[in-house]
Amino acid sequence: MSIDNLRIGKHYFLRNFGESTSFLVLETIGSSDFRIKDLLTLETYKLSDLIRYGMGDDFDLYELD
Numbered sequence: 001m002s003i004d005n006l007r008i009g010k011h012y013f014l015r016n017f018g019e020s021t022s023f024l025v026l027e028t029i030g031s032s033d034f035r036i037k038d039l040l041t042l043e044t045y046k047l048s049d050l051i052r053y054g055m056g057d058d059f060d061l062y063e064l065d
Contacts, residue, residue: 001061003047006034011064017056022064023047 006012006025013022023036026044034047 001063003032003051003061006047008034011039013060013062013064014050015058015060016051017053018058021050023050 008025008027011022011024014020022039024039025047026035026037029035029046035044036047036050037044
């Protein structure tokens with residue numbers, strides 16, 4: 001799945017560089033960034049902060065049911 005396909009109000013799982021997280025998309029920031037809420041810690045931050053070091057070989061993004 002591509003980052004361009006993220007939708008507000010949906011839950012997603014992301015694995016990158018050996019770390020994984022589940023999050024909720026709260027709002028769109030500009031044309032290519034999102035404010036997200038981590039479902040484990042309940043912190044809010046930008047998606048760009050989560051993938052700032054690029055996309056690793058193990059990059060995996062999919063929508064949770």
